[in-house]
Each structure stands twice: as C-alpha cells, then as structure tokens.
Amino acid sequence: MKLIKTKNELHNQSKHAKRFLKLDNAQFVNIQMKKDELLSEHHAKEAVIIVVRKGKIELNIEGEKVIVTTENVLHMDPLEKHDVLAIEDSDFILVKVN
DSSP: OOOOOOOOOOTTTTSEEEEEEOSSSEEEEEEEOOOOOOEEOOOOOOOEEEEESSSSEEEEEETTTEOTTTTTTEOOOOOOOEEEEEESEEEEEEEEOO
C-alpha cells in the first residue's frame, strides 16, 4: 500500500501539474487550474482518463466541447487533439494508460 498526498498548490501559483505515480502500464498526474486558465491544444500518445476531484473543466476534443465535473469521467483515445479550460478552480487526475 502507498498513500500519496496531492496538496492544493493553487494558493501558491496558477496552473500546477505533477506526476505522482508511474506504473508499468499507467501514469497518474494531478492537474490544478484556476478559473479561466487554459491548457492549449495538445494530444497524448496514450489513452487518457480524466477524473475531476473539484471544480469543472471544459475540453474541446477534435472540435467537440465536453464538460467534465465530479459527476462524470472522461475517456479519450490516443492522439485525440484537445485543449482544457477551467470553468471553475479545478483539481483533476489525468491517467495515461499504455
């Protein structure tokens, strides 16, 4: 067992991303963004799962807008181009699955 802390870093800075766990088949990244911050368009080579722990984010995925909150989970296929906009101060976990 391993208990991993993911501290709130938004009081110190804007936009914070930190990989906190790497396994043979997956990487786990904690991303924190203040309201109205944007991660510009990019893609991942791996499949991606996003779980919002706090707040609300909007992704523009290949031209389709999707809202992700604490009440849903997003799965993206490898190489899907997307950007991320924080609609509220947000804290989410991004999992890259090999």
